[in-house]
Amino acid sequence: MPIFYRNDTMLFYEVTGEGHPIIFTHGASWDHKQWVKQVNFFKKDYKVVSWDVRGHGQSSLPKGPINPDDFILDLIALMNHLSIKKAILCGLSMGGHISLRTAIEIPYRVKGLILIGTPCSNSISLNQKLFIQINSLSSKFLPMKTNAFILAKMLSKQNPSTFAYVYNTFSKMPKENWHRIWSAVTRMESKDELHKVKCPTLLLIGDHDIITNFQQPLLYTKISNTELRIILNAHHCTNLDNPNAVNQFTLEFIDSLKV
Numbered sequence: 001m002p003i004f005y006r007n008d009t010m011l012f013y014e015v016t017g018e019g020h021p022i023i024f025t026h027g028a029s030w031d032h033k034q035w036v037k038q039v040n041f042f043k044k045d046y047k048v049v050s051w052d053v054r055g056h057g058q059s060s061l062p063k064g065p066i067n068p069d070d071f072i073l074d075l076i077a078l079m080n081h082l083s084i085k086k087a088i089l090c091g092l093s094m095g096g097h098i099s100l101r102t103a104i105e106i107p108y109r110v111k112g113l114i115l116i117g118t119p120c121s122n123s124i125s126l127n128q129k130l131f132i133q134i135n136s137l138s139s140k141f142l143p144m145k146t147n148a149f150i151l152a153k154m155l156s157k158q159n160p161s162t163f164a165y166v167y168n169t170f171s172k173m174p175k176e177n178w179h180r181i182w183s184a185v186t187r188m189e190s191k192d193e194l195h196k197v198k199c200p201t202l203l204l205i206g207d208h209d210i211i212t213n214f215q216q217p218l219l220y221t222k223i224s225n226t227e228l229r230i231i232l233n234a235h236h237c238t239n240l241d242n243p244n245a246v247n248q249f250t251l252e253f254i255d256s257l258k259v
Helices: 032-042 069-081 094-105 126-141 144-155 162-171 175-185 213-222 243-257
Strands: 003-006 009-016 021-025 047-051 087-092 110-116 201-206 226-231
Touching: 003 069, 009 032, 009 069, 021 032, 021 069, 021 094, 032 047, 032 162, 032 243, 047 069, 069 094, 087 094, 087 243, 094 110, 110 243, 144 162, 201 213, 201 243, 213 226, 226 243
Parallel strands: 021 047, 021 087, 087 110, 110 201, 201 226
Antiparallel strands: 003 009, 009 047
């Protein structure tokens, strides 16, 4: 099993293909398998890396509170472990925000950004604050399988086949781990530092993504050298709902980088 350790955290990853590296980072409560259709599409011409963020999938989660910076440091440690000096970073939701924070904090390690359904803040609107509070309360009082069913049902409206993946990955996560992960994810903030992103950036948003769609104009306005593309027939699980469109827009963006 391909693993490495950063301090006391075991991190799982997979690498396929050869060429310029693309690193895929999944959304909260999911795992590296989210990217299967992207891995299979890009491995012919690129070195494709997918990994499990701490506390997800086959990666461990040490005891104690999680510092949001740990996500960034884990990603950089993965790059160091694989001797990758600079990579294209692609992430969805939490994974997008981790990639975004990495480009802000350590810009010389990032060739380009692909941010799918990515938030830059958890305090932009009252609706979002309410969503986070409701999510936190439901996670506290409802069984994980119930929470997983509710989330999977909501996110699979555009593509019913998405239900099984979302439900299975979320329901397997220990509740105590999820509370700590969600606390760290909701403490990530980037809205006042978007101008620090210097690499070319592609924003992808599902046309039915009601979770992060309202943040895309801010990202588009504040990050220079940015493209925004709408993925049709897709909710927040954008790359699962419409993988062909995500792959095509991503390929066009990577080609424009001339790697």
